[in-house]
Amino acid sequence: MKIYLAGPDVFLPNAVAMGRRKRDLCERYGHEGLYPLDNEVDPRAKDASLRIFQGNQDMMDIADAIIANLTPFRGPSADAGTIFELGYMAGWRTPEGLRKICLGYSNAPAPYATRVANFTDLKKTSEGQLLDPDDMIVEDFGHADNLMIVHALEERGHPLMTASEIKDWDDLSLFEECLKLLDKRKGPNHA
Amino acid sequence: MKIYLAGPDVFLPNAVAMGRRKRDLCERYGHEGLYPLDNEVDPRAKDASLRIFQGNQDMMDIADAIIANLTPFRGPSADAGTIFELGYMAGWRTPEGLRKICLGYSNAPAPYATRVANFTDLKKTSEGQLLDPDDMIVEDFGHADNLMIVHALEERGHPLMTASEIKDWDDLSLFEECLKLLDKRKGPNHA
Numbered sequence: 001m002k003i004y005l006a007g008p009d010v011f012l013p014n015a016v017a018m019g020r021r022k023r024d025l026c027e028r029y030g031h032e033g034l035y036p037l038d039n040e041v042d043p044r045a046k047d048a049s050l051r052i053f054q055g056n057q058d059m060m061d062i063a064d065a066i067i068a069n070l071t072p073f074r075g076p077s078a079d080a081g082t083i084f085e086l087g088y089m090a091g092w093r094t095p096e097g098l099r100k101i102c103l104g105y106s107n108a109p110a111p112y113a114t115r116v117a118n119f120t121d122l123k124k125t126s127e128g129q130l131l132d133p134d135d136m137i138v139e140d141f142g143h144a145d146n147l148m149i150v151h152a153l154e155e156r157g158h159p160l161m162t163a164s165e166i167k168d169w170d171d172l173s174l175f176e177e178c179l180k181l182l183d184k185r186k187g188p189n190h191a
Numbered sequence: 192m193k194i195y196l197a198g199p200d201v202f203l204p205n206a207v208a209m210g211r212r213k214r215d216l217c218e219r220y221g222h223e224g225l226y227p228l229d230n231e232v233d234p235r236a237k238d239a240s241l242r243i244f245q246g247n248q249d250m251m252d253i254a255d256a257i258i259a260n261l262t263p264f265r266g267p268s269a270d271a272g273t274i275f276e277l278g279y280m281a282g283w284r285t286p287e288g289l290r291k292i293c294l295g296y297s298n299a300p301a302p303y304a305t306r307v308a309n310f311t312d313l314k315k316t317s318e319g320q321l322l323d324p325d326d327m328i329v330e331d332f333g334h335a336d337n338l339m340i341v342h343a344l345e346e347r348g349h350p351l352m353t354a355s356e357i358k359d360w361d362d363l364s365l366f367e368e369c370l371k372l373l374d375k376r377k378g379p380n381h382a
Contacts, residue, residue: 011328043320049332053342060282074307074323075266080274081337087278088343091251095286116265129234132265137202141240146271151244152279 007069008079010038034059065101076115102156105174107167198260199270201229225250256292267306293347296365298358
């Protein structure tokens, strides 16, 4: 099946090589990997940004599944573009009501609340609610990220695959675990 | 029409009052606001997190439009749950191919690259590419956030409404501008 390869991998210094490695792994498991266009469009070209968006959207529309790299990026949550794309795939359905398969992994093991605590001081109310310095609630369900992301994966594919210890950006072992999960499924666009 | 009211407003100390204010504003413009369930489910209840997800997803499925509060939250990008929901609404379509209307606003004026620079030191390559301390590329198209978010709004509704100076979380003037934009549209689920 066709798999959209979402992730901040496109921002890595070795982004193009990472795309190749991910596509090669897909092929080894009998699938076709679709890697976002960010590195194929010259950023100085006219409408580069819009062309990347439209190309990525076109790939998502034809993909049967998404494997999203949800490793935290520039903050306690995953990369904004990757989260958008996971949402896009979770909301998408065929006219017959069939859905895309949504899988994701994170190379960092800590739950969301712990990661927020690494950035800022948290306090607990007498009712046990966790607050940040602006008194804004910190989701504290033990999830790796926002609950919408976590439950969307459970409902559309498989619970988020989380590393038991911090792994490098280059480590694709959990990405490969996602590919193995796909192989156990009956086929694309299952309900 | 029915409008899903996405945003980290649900994490504010006055989250319930904010929901009421947003719903009241919707009503004033002849619409019905659907506010995420985060504050209606007791976080200590069994399956609270899953119930919030399912409730929010049900509301998104019946909504004609989304107005997303994309003000930066705990990092240089918008709130993870809000971005997921914007993606969900952007990917969604009826069996006839009709789409949801996607609108969004940010109460912070700075472009993404400037916001990243507020968190960490950036450098520029000889080709003019902006890199963070991990040598990861910083998107530098002058957008307020990741290009997928920005262009999805342009394509499905209206360009992101951005404040000309920083506004408080309580300031709903740009939210109201989004409601006025909706009124100029022909109807729900336009192509």
